[in-house]
Amino acid sequence: MSTPSAGIGSRPVVLSDRQGFDRRWFASKLEAVYVPKNDAEAVTHVGEAISRYGRDVKVVSGRHCYENFIYNDATKALIDMSSMNRAGWDERRAAFFVEAGCENWSVYRVLLNGFNRTLPGGSCYSVGAGGHIAGGGYGLLSRLHGLVVDHLSAVDIVTWNASSNSAELHHVSATSTSNDERDLFWALRGAGCGNFGVILRYYFDELPEAPELASIYTLSWNWSSIDTASFADLLACYAEFVSDMPETEFSLLKLTHVSSGQLGMIVQAVSPEGTTHLDHRTEVERRYTEARTRFGAIVDHTPLRNPLGGHPGWTTALTGNESVQHVTYLEALQTLNGSGPNQFGKYKSAYMNKAFPPHQAAAIYRWLNTTPQGVSEPDMSQSLLQVDSYGGAINRVASGATAVPQRDAIMKLQYQTYWLNASRPGEGSQPPYRAQADAHLGWINEFYREVYAEYGGTPDPAKDPSGTVAGAYYNYPDSVLGTHDRGNVDDALWLYFLHNFRNNQRNLVAVKRRWDPANIFHHAQSIPVE
Known part of the structure; x- marks a missing residue:
């Protein structure tokens, strides 16, 4: 594939520049890649790129965007943040910092090994901090310590001044002298992904101390032992379980497709500060026995035969199988720290403030037992609905304190489907592979629509008088919810941000209008200027 001439300050494009982590997405017309190594280069490169390519410039850190907001046929230039990848302590700012090009695993290792600190961020090792933190950031310590943005104290960002046609570096915080800043x-605390500028660095005045110990266990059940009634009971039991669990625990219920043979749950429990090793182990063993009894009253447990997939928490080992695995915190990060292989994937999300209503449980059961036409049953073995525990410290923050409004949820759902084939980069949706992609996309979209049919096909709290659902997660973007091109982007952005989108006095549309009136930082679900 020939490479067009690159812009001033950029480097030539190579094939891997065109490909997202999700193999569905490919930037076929990419002409230039800018790789800043410091603040000065970032300002220069952003200015050069936008001056030459305008709105066809996109920003990338870890390449994990679930939709084609970056890797598409319109993208002409990338600002690749991978060379700004440091984390540590900034003496001048008297704060911890994480640069946008850092990946989760590097952040955790530097903060833990250098300072005995951690972030309550995601478990997928290769996700970039640039998008992960700006979209909210949550993970297996969020029940204990909240979202990453709840700890954020300042951000360095390069914005575009439409009046002077120039890039500008700003250090913004809650104590900035300017109201606009x-x-x-x-x-930027939840809606910063590709909307307002190029984030260079995050600052944290304080960070939680890393736990000493973590314990992991798995419960698993054979699909052959589960019918509609026991499945509904399992979901009801899980909702009670996550509502009752201590904040030091986090769980991932992996409702895998029937073709996988089993479904299961992973629980991580970290040691509370000041707890002895013996006391921690004793308490987790007690909780494990209690959980086995609680869920075993519904469906008999069986040993896990294969690792449980899905994001976050993709594992390649039979984690805590039939016993509790007691490890150091670093080992726990390694054990549950996996992004999975590069594949084709589609994702959808929902927040829940309450347990699953009967019609939702029935729909979930039906779709997990449905194989779409055009694919074989084994091709569905990685597809699942993952139900993560939520709440705890997350719920002690007001809905308007950050851009993330969902502060009453007890569970966070991620619908996932994956497939793989022998297609070359950029050709995964072309014949003869298109039928496979269409089958997976049709399955997950219809699955989602039926679960939320009572609310019009999405988890829209405005159409739910029961207060069960609470919208969707911006960092799990789903173009089916609405886009600029289709003229219904407000439908999606309402689900992500609720009243923080347009209705509150401090709202995202007003901030966008002030900081990016030319709408330079634009994608299919970006915040609109009007």
Whole structure:
């Protein structure tokens, strides 16, 4: 494939530049890649790229975007943040910092090994901090310590001044002297992904101490032992379980497709500060026995035969199988720290404030037992609905304090389907592979629509008088919810941000209008100027 001439300050494009982590996405017309190594280069490169390519410039850190907001046929230039990949302590700012090009695994290792600190962020090792933190950031310590943005104290960001046609570096925080900068900082705490500028660095005045120990266990059940009634009971039991669990625990219920043969749950429990090793182990063993009894009253447990997939928490080993695995915190990060292989994938999300209503449980059971036409049953073996525990410290933050409004949820859902084939880069949706992609996409989209049929096909709290659902997660973007091209992007952005989108006095549309009136930082679900 020939490479067009690159812009000034950029480097030539290579094939891997065109490919997202999700193999569905490919930037076929990419002409230039800018790789800043410091703040000065970032300002220069952003200015050069936008001056030459305008809105066809996109920003990338870990390449994990679930939709084609970056890797598409319109993208002409990338600002690749991978060379700004340091984390540590900034003496001048008297704060911890994480640069946008860092990946989760590097952040955890540097903060833990250098300072005995951690972030309550995601478990997928290769996800970039640039998008992960700006979208909210949550993970297996979030029940204990909240979202990553709840700890954020300042951000360095390069914005575009439409009046002077120039790039500008700003250090914004809740204590900035300018109201506009304080508003921008608020928006970057949950809605910063590709909307307002190029984030270079995150600062944290304080970070939680890393736990000493972590314990992991798995419960698993054979699909052959589960019918509609026991499945509904299992979901009801899980909702009670996550509502009752201590904040030091986090669970991932992996409702895998029937073709996988089993479904299961992973629980991580970290040691509370000041707890002895013996006391921690004793308490987790007690909780494990209690959980086995609680869930075993519904469906008999069986040993896990294959690792449980899905994001987050993709594992390649039979984690804590039939016993509790007691490890150091670093080992726990390694054990549950997996992004999985590069594949084709589609994702959808929902927040839940309450347990699953009967019609939702029935729909979930039906679709997990449905294989779409055009694929074989084994091709569905990685497809699942993952139900993560939520709440705890997350729920002690007001809905308007950050851009993330879902502060009453007890569970967070991620619908996932994966497939793989022998297609070359950029050709995965072309014949003869298109039928496979269409089958997976049709399955997950219809699955989702039926679960939320009572609310119009999405988890829209405005159409749910029961208060069960609470919208969707911006970091799990889903173009089916609405896009600019289809003229219904407000439908999606309402689900992500609720009243923080347009209705509140401090809202994202107003911040966008102030900081990016030319709408330079634009994608299919970006915040609109009007």
